[in-house]
Amino acid sequence: MHIIKLNAIDSTNSYLKKLSSETSLRDYTVVITNNQTNGRGQMGAVWDSEGSKNLTFSVFKDVSNFYIDNPFFISIVVSLSILKALQSINIQKLSVKWPNDILSDNKKVCGILIENVIKQNNLQSSIIGVGLNVNQTTFNNLPSASSIKCITGIHYHLDEVLQSIIVHLKNYFSLLQNGHYEDLKQEYETYLFRKNKPSTFKGGDGNIFSGIIKNVSAAGHLQVLLEDDIVKAFDLKEITLLY
Structure with a gap:
């Protein structure tokens, strides 16, 4: 895994997307920053994160040799990967708020922004942006936000949490590449926030x-x-x- 660490950047997704258009990148290249000044979320939302306390990063994933009828399966894979990484450090009451917000005890701890690169009508790669609240404990005017430190009281090493997420990404993308579409969809739906309520x-x-x-x-x-x-x-x- 190749990691590019930046002290500050407007958006790791924008940086990695531009980099991937200019040069050939290794699979699972990661761009991570201590301070993201203009983080982007779904539907043009802004992802606000306190510097050096959280994980704000993007991952380059080559999917050119995948047979993916529906790009949403990439969102399923990423959601499950982060959820499982959090389960591995004993974060409880996890769910996925459609399409891919990760919640713990009904509060948002992680946002995901996936930007797919398509060439000649074929899906070539994905830029996977992740904002995970890790050690931040104050969320002004954001009553629905939380962090894993708020939940457990434990201070986490950011690099260790990142490594766990990448390991799970590799596992779940392997399942996707091998055609386990229905299994992935069913697992995703078991964590779907407010399902059947x-x-x-x-x-x-x-x-x-x-x-x-x-x-x-x-x-x-x-x-x-x-x-x-x-x-x-x-x-x-x-x-x-x-x-």
């Missing part, structure tokens, strides 16, 4: 409605049982889980 959602049009999360399609759409007993599939721009 009545929940409240906000639609893309601003309307509030109730439903029950049933599962996620292979294409990554959230499948919700609505009040009229119809299961409807939503993509990321169409729905927000409120509670």
Whole structure:
């Protein structure tokens, strides 16, 4: 594993994406920074992280020799890898809030941003951005955020947590490469936040409605049982889980 350590950078994803376009990178090349000044999350959200206390990094993954019908399986693999790495250090009550926020005891400890590189209509590589709250203990105006130190009271070595995540990434990408699609999807769904529980959602049009999360399609759409007993599939721009 090749690691590029930067003291400060606007976005590890942007840096690694540019680097991969300019040179041939080793699989699982990691760019990590102590201070990310303009971290990016899903749907243009900003990922705010206290310097030197958390893991903010991106991983280059070559998937050019994978047979992936649906890129969402990359999100499944990454989500499970981080969840399993956290389980290995005894973080409890873990779940995945669709599509790939990692929660512990219903509070967000990790955000993921995956940017796929496509050439000639073929998926070539993925830039996997991870923001994991490790040793930060104060989250101003973020009542739904937490860290693994907040949960356990233990101070963690960032390099050890990173190494564990990479080990699990390699394991799960191996399963994906070998075609274990259904097994991966089923495992992901066992950790799906609020699955089979009545929940409240906000639609893309601003309307509030109730439903029950049933599962996620292979294409990554959230499948919700609505009040009229119809299961409807939503993509990321169409729905927000409120509670």
